[in-house]
Amino acid sequence: MSVITQKLGTMEYLTAEGISAPHCFTTRMGGVSTGIHESLNIAMHRGDSRENVQKNHEILAQTLGYSPKQVVMSRQVHSDLVRVVTQADCKGLDHHAYPECDGLVTNEKELALVIFTADCTPILLHDPITGAVGAVHAGWRGTAMDIAGKAVQAMEQAFGCEPRNIRAAIGPNIGFCCFETHREVPEAMRNTFGPAVEKWIRPCGEKYYVNLKEINRHALARRGVCRIEVSEACTVCEHERFWSHRVTAGARGSQGAIIVCKEGTP
Numbered sequence: 001m002s003v004i005t006q007k008l009g010t011m012e013y014l015t016a017e018g019i020s021a022p023h024c025f026t027t028r029m030g031g032v033s034t035g036i037h038e039s040l041n042i043a044m045h046r047g048d049s050r051e052n053v054q055k056n057h058e059i060l061a062q063t064l065g066y067s068p069k070q071v072v073m074s075r076q077v078h079s080d081l082v083r084v085v086t087q088a089d090c091k092g093l094d095h096h097a098y099p100e101c102d103g104l105v106t107n108e109k110e111l112a113l114v115i116f117t118a119d120c121t122p123i124l125l126h127d128p129i130t131g132a133v134g135a136v137h138a139g140w141r142g143t144a145m146d147i148a149g150k151a152v153q154a155m156e157q158a159f160g161c162e163p164r165n166i167r168a169a170i171g172p173n174i175g176f177c178c179f180e181t182h183r184e185v186p187e188a189m190r191n192t193f194g195p196a197v198e199k200w201i202r203p204c205g206e207k208y209y210v211n212l213k214e215i216n217r218h219a220l221a222r223r224g225v226c227r228i229e230v231s232e233a234c235t236v237c238e239h240e241r242f243w244s245h246r247v248t249a250g251a252r253g254s255q256g257a258i259i260v261c262k263e264g265t266p
Contacts, residue, residue: 016169025171041253080145131263163224175234
């Protein structure tokens, strides 16, 4: 099974064949925003109009089959914080209204979890046995703090999930080909994961290339997750399809990842 591209009119998004809960990794395509936000910008903090962002979320909600009123977001801070959320946590489509965290998990039916990315790694989780779902924003700091593994652990503790039953999907991010960084990044990965990550670190002069997708896959696998699908897409190489913070120097919209709990607690 793999992460595949879906097209619906002008909309283009990615889904994982192994995850049965409604979900997607969005691209830039299929919305109403204009200019540097063209066209499916889902974040209100990038300078786009509130009306455009709301319309884009309505388009996504209609596509996946959920209500925009039953969305939970996060105020992302590149942390390892994972929140267990319920209907009481729905505070609208402006992420500024939400507490700081970078991971969300729930088992409440009809609740949609949303995270934002533009080079960082989006991860979606689904346990078809309990119905629980999770959405994770893994920047390099979050990756190095094992936020992927901590989200799995949160699903175990909160909902009784068994990691071997969880399906995971890792979406488009800045790929191994393009994530050039300084020494602090590989050192942080080694401090958490040990020598296992060396094969995903490539020295290049005084800098390094780091494979965030594979390190997050490793983080999930060492927690017992067996079914992990990984997108090959790189947000830098495919910056006309995805927003890349590095390519745009911050003048951009945001794509993201969404998963809807359809089989959990009513």
